Amino acid sequence: MLDDRSKLLLKALVERYIADGQPVGSRTLARAAGLELSPATVRNVMSDLEELGLIASPHTSAGRVPTARGYRLFVDTMLTARRDDVQTVDAMPPATLQGEQPRLVINQAAQLLSSLSHFVGVVRVPKRVSVFRHIEFLSLSQRRVLVILVSPDGEVQNHVIHTQTELEQSRLQEAANFLNAHYAGLTLVEVRDRLRAEVESLRGEISSLMLQAVELGSESDAQQDAVVVAGERNLLSVSDFTHDLGQLRRLFDLFEQKTQIMRLLDVSHQAEGVRIYIGGDSQGGVPFEDLSVVSAPYTVDGTVVGTLGVIGPQRMPYERMIQIVDITAKLVGNALSQPRQ
Numbered sequence: 001m002l003d004d005r006s007k008l009l010l011k012a013l014v015e016r017y018i019a020d021g022q023p024v025g026s027r028t029l030a031r032a033a034g035l036e037l038s039p040a041t042v043r044n045v046m047s048d049l050e051e052l053g054l055i056a057s058p059h060t061s062a063g064r065v066p067t068a069r070g071y072r073l074f075v076d077t078m079l080t081a082r083r084d085d086v087q088t089v090d091a092m093p094p095a096t097l098q099g100e101q102p103r104l105v106i107n108q109a110a111q112l113l114s115s116l117s118h119f120v121g122v123v124r125v126p127k128r129v130s131v132f133r134h135i136e137f138l139s140l141s142q143r144r145v146l147v148i149l150v151s152p153d154g155e156v157q158n159h160v161i162h163t164q165t166e167l168e169q170s171r172l173q174e175a176a177n178f179l180n181a182h183y184a185g186l187t188l189v190e191v192r193d194r195l196r197a198e199v200e201s202l203r204g205e206i207s208s209l210m211l212q213a214v215e216l217g218s219e220s221d222a223q224q225d226a227v228v229v230a231g232e233r234n235l236l237s238v239s240d241f242t243h244d245l246g247q248l249r250r251l252f253d254l255f256e257q258k259t260q261i262m263r264l265l266d267v268s269h270q271a272e273g274v275r276i277y278i279g280g281d282s283q284g285g286v287p288f289e290d291l292s293v294v295s296a297p298y299t300v301d302g303t304v305v306g307t308l309g310v311i312g313p314q315r316m317p318y319e320r321m322i323q324i325v326d327i328t329a330k331l332v333g334n335a336l337s338q339p340r341q
Contacts, residue, residue: 002052007078009033009045010054014066014074018315021239023063068280068289068314075276075318097335101155102126105335106228109308109328114231116324119238119312120255121230124265126305126336131187135179135213137172145172147213149188161212175210188214227258227265240290240313251288260287265307268295274322278314290314294321298329300336308332 002010012033013024024032026042035042046064049055054070057063066074097108106123113121136148143166149157183191192214195207232255235241241248254260264286268275277293279286286293294316295309308329310321 002049005035005037006045006049008035009042010049010066010070011074011078013046013049013055013064014070014078017065018317021315023058023065025063028063066314068278071278071292071314072281075278079319079322097331102336105332106306107230109332110228110230112331113308113310113324113328114234116328117231117310117312117316117321119234119310119316119321120232121308122261122265122311123228123308123332124262124269124306125226125228126300131185132191132214133184135176137176137209137213139167139169139172143167145209149213152185159213161209163209167209172209179210179213227262229255229258229261235312238313240315247288247290251291254287261311264293265295265309268307268309269297269304271297274326276318276322280314292316292318294318294325296325296329298332298336300333305336306332 009029013029016024016028016032026039026046029046030037030039030042046055049070050057050064052069053067054073055064056067058065097105097112103125106125110121110123113123115121131152132149133152134150138146138148140146140160143163145161145163145167147157147159147161149159151157179191183194186194192211195211195214232252235248235251241251264277268277274294274296277286277295279291280289290313291311292314293309293311295307297304297307299305309325310316312321
């Protein structure tokens with residue numbers, strides 16, 4: 001447990017380091033904290049904080065910088081979000097996020113997070129359950145069939161299926177009529193499972209065609225780009241990263257592959273409100289020690305459907321990031337909850 005003086009000095013040190021990125025010395029810290037303490041007293045407190053693993057001395061510098069553990073204590077117990085930190089966010093017009101397609105809203109949100117934070121904006125695409133409203137089969141040349149799947153919101157998927165024999169258009173129309181009559185309104189997974197169970201009672205080539213069609217639709221949904229990332233190039237101007245080109249390459253690989261980002265956002269999906277994950281902190285799960293993630297879930301009609309956030313250096317202005325992420329999550333939820341034409 002830290003006494004009040006130690007907490008005040010740690011808070012001042014973290015805030016000072018976030019502001020200018022330079023190791024904080026005892027004289028600077030005493031002034032920043034507004035305490036009438038001798039440099040020797042401040043040095044003793046800093047030594048205690050260092051022994052607790054909350055601050056560290058980089059190289060041979062006489063100053064100190066926060067550790068991941070220090071940042072964690074700071075964000076958990078010392079943050080006081082201020083409304084004046086987010087004038088830019090508050091000034092955004094109500095129609096900042098809009099679009100007829102949910103994916104357009106998601107892309108806009110990632111760009112908004114990036115532009116406001118000057119770091120990387122990430123948005124987990126809502127996990128949708130595909131329902132088909134209508135299906136059509138069109139015969140193409142050389143034993144190929146075009147499958148057209150239409151969802152209730154008008155989204156269209158096109159797939160080409162290769163068949164063992166050439167099928168007449170009349171038989172393809174018969175298959176489409178069967179699916180539309182018996183399965184319209186079900187999810188593609190439900191249609192697939194029922195077709196597998198009923199395949200023996202249907203005619204061979206046609207049943208195989210129908211099963212292939214819905215399986216392709218299901219696979220297409222599973223392979224959709226599940227995370228939208230914007231602003232990776234912002235990291236090129238972050239001094240915390242530019243000194244190590246190898247680290248920058250690893251970061252860009254992280255944003256290109258996206259698997260670890262999805263895993264982290266999926267954890268945030270289960271949480272309420274804004275969460276902060278700090279690399280090198282045992283609570284985090286952040287793939288790189290020098291990264292921090294500020295994230296929040298967003299809801300559609302009261303149900304959590306995805307997560308969004310900002311990824312940047314540990315030395316980020318957390319108060320402002322919390323406000324940006326929180327407000328953007330509300331904007332996304334409102335935009336996606338609006339009825340579509």
